[in-house]
Each structure stands twice: as C-alpha cells, then as structure tokens.
Amino acid sequence: MIIDCHGHYTTAPQALEDWRKRQVANLATPELGPKVSELQISDDELRETIESNQLKLMKQRGSDLTIFSPRASFMAHHIGDFNTSATWAAICNELCFRVSELFPEHFIGAAMLPQSPGVDPASCIPELEKCVKDYGFVGLNLNPDPSGGHWTSPPLSDKQWYPIYEKMVEYDIPAMIHVSTSCNCAFHTTGAHYLNADTTAFMQCLTSDLFKDFPTLKFVIPHGGGAVPYHWGRFRGLAQEMKKPLLKDHLLNNIFFDTCVYHQPGIDLLTRVIPVENVLFASEMIGAVRGIDPETGHYYDDTKRYIEAANISAEERHLIYEGNARRVYPRLDAALKAKDK
Numbered sequence: 001m002i003i004d005c006h007g008h009y010t011t012a013p014q015a016l017e018d019w020r021k022r023q024v025a026n027l028a029t030p031e032l033g034p035k036v037s038e039l040q041i042s043d044d045e046l047r048e049t050i051e052s053n054q055l056k057l058m059k060q061r062g063s064d065l066t067i068f069s070p071r072a073s074f075m076a077h078h079i080g081d082f083n084t085s086a087t088w089a090a091i092c093n094e095l096c097f098r099v100s101e102l103f104p105e106h107f108i109g110a111a112m113l114p115q116s117p118g119v120d121p122a123s124c125i126p127e128l129e130k131c132v133k134d135y136g137f138v139g140l141n142l143n144p145d146p147s148g149g150h151w152t153s154p155p156l157s158d159k160q161w162y163p164i165y166e167k168m169v170e171y172d173i174p175a176m177i178h179v180s181t182s183c184n185c186a187f188h189t190t191g192a193h194y195l196n197a198d199t200t201a202f203m204q205c206l207t208s209d210l211f212k213d214f215p216t217l218k219f220v221i222p223h224g225g226g227a228v229p230y231h232w233g234r235f236r237g238l239a240q241e242m243k244k245p246l247l248k249d250h251l252l253n254n255i256f257f258d259t260c261v262y263h264q265p266g267i268d269l270l271t272r273v274i275p276v277e278n279v280l281f282a283s284e285m286i287g288a289v290r291g292i293d294p295e296t297g298h299y300y301d302d303t304k305r306y307i308e309a310a311n312i313s314a315e316e317r318h319l320i321y322e323g324n325a326r327r328v329y330p331r332l333d334a335a336l337k338a339k340d341k
C-alpha cells in the first residue's frame with residue numbers, strides 16, 4: 001500500500017473561492033455576509049473535481065491513499081480575525097471530510113486550524129476536536145507563522161503552543177508544520193516561504209527542549225524538510241556547540257520529513273542523510289509544481305518515481321510508502337486496520 005501523507009484540496013469547486021472572496025470583501029462588515037449556508041457544493045461537484053484530478057493521478061502513478069487537508073495557500077490565516085478564520089476553516093475542513101466520505105478508500109482528512117495572528121492557539125481546539133472526533137481526521141496542519149511571512153508568533157517551542165500539543169498528544173495525532181500564503185513580497189509563497197518555514201521549524205525545535213516536555217509529540221516537516229537534509233552537518237554542528245544531544249536522540253523520535261522533493265538527486269540525498277524511519281512518502285499533488293520536467297519527461301511531483309529509483313532496500317521502501325505513515329499517524333493505522341488493511 002502506498003500512502004501519500006501530503007495532499008491538499010487544491011481543486012475545490014470555484015464556488016469555494018468565490019465565497020472566500022466575498023468573505024474577504026466584507027471583513028469590516030461581516031453582517032453583510034456571505035452566510036455559510038450561501039455556499040452550496042453538491043456531492044457530484046466534489047466527485048468530479050477529485051475524479052478528474054487527484055484520484056486520476058493517484059491511479060496513474062500508483063498511490064492508494066492520500067492524507068487530505070484544505071488547500072494550504074488558501075488558509076491565509078493573516079486575513080481578518082479569529083472569526084474569519086474559524087468560519088473559513090470549518091468550511092474547508094468539512095469539504096475534505098465530504099471527500100473522505102465519498103472516497104473512503106482513497107482519502108482521509110487532516111485538519112486546517114482556525115489560527116489568527118496574535119490570537120491564543122488554544123482557540124483552535126474546538127475545531128480540531130470536531131475534526132478528529134466527528135470527521136475521523138488523523139492529523140492537522142499547524143502554521144508556525146499565521147502572519148503570512150512576517151513571523152510575529154513566538155517559536156514552536158513557546159508555551160503559547162502547548163494547548164495544541166496537549167491535544168495532539170491526547171489524540172495521538174501528528175502535525176504537519178505548514179505555512180500558508182506569504183503576504184510579504186520578499187518571500188515567494190511556495191518557493192521561499194514554505195521552505196523557509198520548514199527549515200525554521202526544525203531549528204526552533206533544535207534550539208529548544210520541546211520534546212522533553214512532549215516526548216510523544218510528532219511533527220512532519222514537509223517539502224523534504226526544506227534545507228534541513230542538505231545542511232544536516234550544519235545542524236549537527238550547531239547542536240553540538242549548544243551541548244544538545246545527538247540529533248537522532250534530540251529530534252528524530254519526534255520529527256519526520258516527507259518526500260515532496262521534485263528531482264532524483266534531492267530524494268537520493270534525503271534518503272541517504274535522514275534515517276529512512278523518518279521519511280514518509282508524499283507528493284503534495286496537485287500542488288505548487290504542476291509541470292513536466294523536460295529532463296525526464298515526467299511530472300516533477302511524481303515523487304514515486306524517485307523513491308523507486310533511490311538506492312534503498314525493499315524493506316526501506318516499504319517503510320517510506322506505508323510503515324512509517326502507520327507509525328506516525330496511529331489513527332490512520334487504526335482506520336485501516338478497522339477495514340482489515
């Protein structure tokens with residue numbers, strides 16, 4: 001079985017974006033709408049957007065199940081206030097839940113949180129609880145920078161975040177550390193801000209003792225971990241100077257990397273530098289990079305090809321495709337076992 005731990009509903013019906021535009025246009029006058037009930041999307045519309053996009057490509061490329069969350073760049077936590085984000089997150093999560101109900105063999109949800117800059121992250125807990133208890137979601141996306149590229153929040157090691165971590169530990173769900181759109185023109189959203197955030201999140205964990213407080217807390221750092229695997233020597237050296245334990249003991253019981261790296265040399269480096277037990281298969285399809293690589297003739301984000309060609313054993317490949325995801329997402333494992341998978 002091949003589990004893709006990183007997929008977003010980037011192909012949701014146009015009505016969703018139209019509703020959001022109206023919400024944003026009325027930030028100062030929310031009484032002018034739109035109401036949640038004004039967004040009407042039928043099951044047939046959902047089916048159509050999935051069958052002709054993500055599911056079609058999953059079947060072509062040979063992956064079976066995607067952990068599916070709302071479109072990351074659309075989270076845009078910097079827009080409006082907590083109520084803006086709460087309404088928007090509830091809508092987006094419900095759509096992912098409906099997709100998981102329509103295609104239970106192929107999609108299972110991960111939650112977007114209703115974060116808002118300067119607002120206590122504990123305010124996100126009711127939405128998270130609903131997603132886990134009512135929707136059967138198995139993970140969440142945690143935005144370390146809800147300001148959208150201005151980094152006004154304290155680091156992930158700050159006690160501000162602890163209420164979320166306590167809930168994650170209670171539910172045994174991991175967080176993918178995932179920023180949203182950059183509203184800082186110095187940072188391109190998917191080319192700079194995402195990778196900056198991946199690297200920054202790792203370093204915030206490295207300099208802290210977060211995982212002493214939460215030994216079972218689990219983070220998935222997407223996009224191959226940003227600059228982390230490439231600069232593993234720098235991180236090991238910095239940890240050494242700070243008198244931290246070896247990174248394998250300090251961070252690798254808690255931090256995992258996905259395989260959203262869009263060329264063979266990058267995957268080769270990732271699987272050589274990072275223990276395979278810490279690497280989870282993912283493609284982030286359909287996402288930031290949608291074209292075909294003229295050097296290979298294949299889609300950049302067809303990451304399964306790179307894993308197939310990587311110099312790893314069959315057992316290691318199985319861990320990356322399935323075994324690690326079952327371990328990092330225990331609720332996913334339980335949901336699969338309930339179906340005798």
Ligand SMILES: [Zn+2]
Binds near residue numbers: 006008284287
């Ligand atoms: Zn993503």
